[in-house]
Amino acid sequence: xxxxxxxxxxxxxxxxxxxxxxxxxxxxxxxxxxxxxxxxxxxxxxxxxxxxxxxxxxxxxxxxxxxxxxxxxxxxxxxxxxxxxxxxxxxxxxxxxxxxxxxxxxxxxxxxxxxxxxxxxxxxxxxxxxxxxxxxxxxxxxxxxxxxxxxxxxxxxxxxxxxxxxxxxxxxxxxxxxxxxxxxxxxxxxxxxxxxxxxxxxxxxxxxxxxxxxxxxxxxxxxxxxxxxxxxxxxxxxxxxxxxxxxxxxxxxxxxxxxxxxxxxxx
Amino acid sequence: xxxxxxxxxxxxxxxxxxxxxxxxxxxxxxxxxxxxxxxxxxxxxxxxxxxxxxxxxxxxxxxxxxxxxxxxxxxxxxxxxxxxxxxxxxxxxxxxxxxxxxxxxxxxxxxxxxxxxxxxxxxxxxxxxxxxxxxxxxxxxxxxxxxxxxxxxxxxxxxxxxxxxxxxxxxxxxxxxxxxxxxxxxxxxxxxxxxxxxxxxxxxxxxxxxxxxxxxxxxxxxxxxxxxxxxxxxxxxxxxxxxxxxxxxxxxxxxxxxxxxxxxxxxxxxxxxxxxxxxxxxxxxxxxxxxxxxxxxxxxxxxxxxxxxxxxxxxxxxxxxxxxxxxxxxxxxxxxxxxxxxxxxxxxxxxxxxxxxxxxxxxxxxxxxxxxxxxxxxxxxxxxxxxxxxxxxxxxxxxxxxxxxxxxxxxxxxxxxxxxxxxxxxxxxxxxxxxxxxxxxxxxxxxxxxxxxxxxxxxxxxxxxxxxxxxxxxxxxxxxxxxxxxxxxxxxxxxxxxxxxxxxxxxxxxxxxxxxxxxxxxxxxxxxxxxxxxxxxxxxxxxxxxxxxxxxxxxxxxxxxxxxxxxxxxxxxxxxxxxxxxxxxxxxxxxxxxxxxxxxxx
Numbered sequence: 033x034x035x036x037x038x039x040x041x042x043x044x045x046x047x048x049x050x051x052x053x054x055x056x057x058x059x060x061x062x063x064x065x066x067x068x069x070x071x072x073x074x075x076x077x078x079x080x081x082x083x084x085x086x087x088x089x090x091x092x093x094x095x096x097x098x099x100x101x102x103x104x105x106x107x108x109x110x111x112x113x114x115x116x117x118x119x120x121x122x123x124x125x126x127x128x129x130x131x132x133x134x135x136x137x138x139x140x141x142x143x144x145x146x147x148x149x150x151x152x153x154x155x156x157x158x159x160x161x162x163x164x165x166x167x168x169x170x171x172x173x174x175x176x177x178x179x180x181x182x183x184x185x186x187x188x189x190x191x192x193x194x195x196x197x198x199x200x201x202x203x204x205x206x207x208x209x210x211x212x213x214x215x216x217x218x219x220x221x222x223x224x225x226x227x228x229x230x231x232x233x234x235x236x237x238x239x240x241x242x243x244x245x246x247x248x249x250x251x252x253x254x255x256x257x258x259x260x261x262x263x264x265x266x267x268x269x270x271x272x273x274x275x276x277x278x279x280x281x282x283x284x285x286x287x288x289x290x291x292x293x294x295x296x297x298x299x
Numbered sequence: 300x301x302x303x304x305x306x307x308x309x310x311x312x313x314x315x316x317x318x319x320x321x322x323x324x325x326x327x328x329x330x331x332x333x334x335x336x337x338x339x340x341x342x343x344x345x346x347x348x349x350x351x352x353x354x355x356x357x358x359x360x361x362x363x364x365x366x367x368x369x370x371x372x373x374x375x376x377x378x379x380x381x382x383x384x385x386x387x388x389x390x391x392x393x394x395x396x397x398x399x400x401x402x403x404x405x406x407x408x409x410x411x412x413x414x415x416x417x418x419x420x421x422x423x424x425x426x427x428x429x430x431x432x433x434x435x436x437x438x439x440x441x442x443x444x445x446x447x448x449x450x451x452x453x454x455x456x457x458x459x460x461x462x463x464x465x466x467x468x469x470x471x472x473x474x475x476x477x478x479x480x481x482x483x484x485x486x487x488x489x490x491x492x493x494x495x496x497x498x499x500x501x502x503x504x505x506x507x508x509x510x511x512x513x514x515x516x517x518x519x520x521x522x523x524x525x526x527x528x529x530x531x532x533x534x535x536x537x538x539x540x541x542x543x544x545x546x547x548x549x550x551x552x553x554x555x556x557x558x559x560x561x562x563x564x565x566x567x568x569x570x571x572x573x574x575x576x577x578x579x580x581x582x583x584x585x586x587x588x589x590x591x592x593x594x595x596x597x598x599x600x601x602x603x604x605x606x607x608x609x610x611x612x613x614x615x616x617x618x619x620x621x622x623x624x625x626x627x628x629x630x631x632x633x634x635x636x637x638x639x640x641x642x643x644x645x646x647x648x649x650x651x652x653x654x655x656x657x658x659x660x661x662x663x664x665x666x667x668x669x670x671x672x673x674x675x676x677x678x679x680x681x682x683x684x685x686x687x688x689x690x691x692x693x694x695x696x697x698x699x700x701x702x703x704x705x706x707x708x709x710x711x712x713x714x715x716x717x718x719x720x721x722x723x724x725x726x727x728x729x730x731x732x733x734x735x736x737x738x739x740x741x742x743x744x745x746x747x748x749x750x751x752x753x754x755x756x757x758x759x760x761x762x763x764x765x766x767x768x769x770x771x772x773x774x775x776x777x778x779x780x781x782x783x784x785x786x787x788x789x790x791x792x793x794x795x796x797x798x799x800x801x802x803x804x805x806x807x808x809x810x811x812x813x814x815x816x817x818x819x820x821x822x823x824x825x826x827x828x829x830x831x832x833x834x835x836x837x838x839x840x841x842x843x844x845x846x847x848x849x850x851x852x853x854x855x856x857x858x859x860x861x862x863x864x865x866x867x868x869x870x871x872x873x874x875x876x877x878x879x880x881x882x883x884x885x886x887x888x889x890x891x892x893x894x895x896x897x898x899x900x901x
Contacts, residue, residue: 076545088770092821093814099511105346145818163452164407176416
């Protein structure tokens with residue numbers, strides 16, 4: 033193809049390239065430390081590009097997760113200069129040319145190796161979410177839903193499961209003992225998506241109050257701030273769920289109405 | 300120490316390799332039929348390539364155009380594939396995809412809606428009617444998450460970050476699969492009568508690609524080594540619109556939905572150049588003027604389709620030619636303009652990921668300026684040869700679905716036909732693998748010699764036989780395939796490519812990796828180079844064999860499409876000597892009633 037050459041993982045100095053200092057946490061569950069490297073960065077690159085070049089040229093066994101490199105899969109989460117973010121969406125030109133870039137693994141999850149952490153907590157919590165249970169199809173074999181009724185649930189479905197919100201949530205970041213009975217912001221988003229799904233018939237409010245530990249969240253919005261998909265986690269998912277729990281379990285008028293109408297209060 | 304003490308052991312009825320759309324759908328089906336099912340994937344669950352699919356799922360539901368039906372979809376698919384498709388796969392796919400989409404909805408997926416509350420369908424290249432069920436431009440995310448959550452709730456055993464490296468055979472039959480945990484580097488054996496490959500494609504053989512690190516041809520290589528036929532390996536799809544600037548994002552996909560929703564391609568003169576690249580094969584159904592093309596978006600009965608939405612092979616070649624002729628954009632692509640054609644609110648609503656991606660990574664506001672785009676390696680139509688109805692390969696007990704399998708897409712895949720392929724043939728793979736396992740219970744023996752050989756081969760990079768770096772070899776392969784086996788091919792370059800692949804293979808024997816087996820990407824890269832070299836050899840040699848131009852395969856030295864070549868598949872097969880042999884096999888002919896559909900005008 034008659035096209036320009038591209039960034040080369042083992043590449044040479046070219047226009048717009050400069051050397052940066054990376055401090056990368058190297059180690060495993062037994063411990064570790066930050067190591068400094070001098071790595072080439074080229075015009076238009078993101079932190080993940082530079083980490084890949086480091087891997088290809090100096091640190092072949094540097095463990096790092098990544099997949100799409102376009103902010104769509106949520107694999108390359110890390111703490112870059114103390115800020116939890118996706119490495120593939122962190123542009124090098126947002127740092128000063130002589131700034132040292134420190135890359136640490138997500139702190140809330142146990143270390144496996146280097147930038148890779150054990151995120152199995154999230155997959156365990158996913159198993160505990162009661163399944164989607166749809167109402168029957170229409171007579172013609174389809175479902176009818178209107179765009180305005182699904183807009184808010186589609187916002188929740190944008191979640192790429194990068195687990196940055198789980199990582200910054202202080203309920204578990206500073207208190208690992210809370211993990212047992214706390215689902216975390218990602219799963220509040222998932223629970224909200226199910227609860228607000230126009231077709232769903234399951235009731236999860238008791239789980240949300242108890243095993244999922246919604247009450248532990250005191251809406252500091254740390255999760256919302258780090259969400260790369262800009263999902264309004266606190267305002268659109270967590271607070272409405274809290275309101276539903278209150279009306280289900282603590283509102284005497286609603287309770288009496290439910291007894292009279294026989295409705296379980298959902299939707 | 301004997302091999303049996305060096306690996307962990309699991310026994311299942313069905314082992315599914317890969318957890319993208321096809322693997323998840325296969326596992327769900329096999330499990331629902333009562334098969335003990337393992338789902339094994341290289342990444343974390345939910346990160347497979349399906350998550351990156353943007354535009355939609357092609358299914359002739361007729362929600363937007365009541366005239367649409369499976370026959371029209373079948374015809375579009377076959378013509379888009381330059382008639383090299385397996386007709387029966389194209390028929391099954393067109394007939395079953397609407398049910399598969401409705402099933403996703405029943406499992407919780409929320410597609411964008413029509414005004415009357417049904418699933419909205421979008422225009423895409425090569426499809427006569429608006430046919431793609433979608434969620435903005437993040438349809439793959441919706442699909443994989445829906446399938447993932449459904450599979451989790453069904454209690455399917457998932458082995459995450461676990462790479463399958465070798466298939467195990469008992470005589471002629473599949474007996475299991477062997478690989479390693481990425482985290483610990485420890486070995487793992489699955490004994491099972493049925494294995495489903497759903498492991499995706501080969502994109503990491505090319506420098507400019509929309510594919511992730513996982514696309515290293517593992518499934519095709521394992522199938523080939525187990526004795527299965529690969530077909531159509533020369534048919535590689537270069538998606539016309541990848542990002543070209545900045546270099547870091549070169550190759551990242553720009554959805555065809557941009558053109559489906561009204562965007563148009565322009566060269567440096569501002570000209571809509573696609574009007575000059577309409578091949579005779581599509582002339583009768585393509586608009587001749589800009590007025591007609593623009594009117595087509597609203598009224599498909601009075602107007603013909605815009606040439607911006609010709610099948611991908613046509614558009615990629617046209618862009619390549621414009622750039623070569625010096626009419627490209629500043630960074631070696633062409634312009635894709637939706638800013639002057641649709642209002643900003645519409646663009647942000649229909650294409651939120653594209654808006655975000657260009658804004659964040661390229662400082663381009665697509666509601667105000669054109670994008671720069673160029674071809675990027677996106678998909679391989681070739682792969683494991685399968686029986687159309689059951690997805691079984693030529694090896695008993697080995698099934699394949701999704702990109703790793705071949706046949707459905709012929710010489711060129713239409714956009715949107717991949718996600719539907721995953722669902723339709725993923726389900727069938729699960730069904731027929733479960734049935735196969737039921738009729739072949741137990742009694743399989745796993746030969747320790749095969750395991751011992753696999754372990755030995757996998758540990759070579761730790762033996763310090765030389766000082767080759769696996770990343771350097773990978774870069775050399777990517778550059779070589781890009782330059783020599785790209786969009787436009789020629790005999791001398793294909794010979795150079797096979798020589799390069801052979802020399803890289805030699806050098807791979809001298810690779811050394813540092814560190815231990817615990818989550819060691821250098822080691823993983825060395826093992827993946829082995830599979831990448833195998834599929835690259837199959838691509839280069841099949842490309843040399845096919846002396847014509849068709850679909851994703853364009854020969855500078857054989858520019859014509861030859862009817863004789865339209866009747867054969869090129870096969871890559873492992874010979875007893877251990878060498879790769881290239882052969883030809885006749886393409887199955889459609890029955891008269893389907894042939895009549897294909898011969899209809901317009």
